[in-house]
Amino acid sequence: MQSLPPFLTIVLGGTVLTVIGIAFGGTFLLKVLGGKQGANDLQKTFFRAGHAHAGVLVTLGLTIGLLTHAAAVGDGWAAAGTITVLAAAIFMPAGFFLSVVGTNPSKPNRLITLLWLGAACLVVGLTISGVGILAAGIGRL
Secondary structure (H helix, E strand, O other), X not given: OOOOOHXXXXXXXXXXXXXXXXXXXXXXHHHHHOOOOOOOHHHHHHHHHHHHHHHHHHHHHHHHHHHHHHOOOOHHHHHHHHHHHHHHHHHHHHHHHHOOOOOOOOOXXXXXXXXXXXXXXXXHHHHHHXXXXXXXXXXXX
């Protein structure tokens, strides 16, 4: 198998390093859920969701990067799909975390919009990647 394009290799390598931050975020979440860090029920729920989305979407983005490369999707399309999914891994957790900052919020603030931006990135990135993988497979028939 041919090696990954340099740009995609850099993106995926940097993404692997972000998992360190997600792990440290897990220690924060344990403090919140253990009562050592003050948070109301809304914050606890959103922090849990933000942490889970970060981990799952980073894993999905890394997988998409490898799948599109393995299927021989064009470098531009592979990078576009992968990076767009990875953007969702930034925006969605940010929306969960940042929309409930402050002392005892009763509802999410306007930064919840980041969650919806992330959801849009996820749909677009998966569509680009899925169509690219299908087209590569059909092209080899």
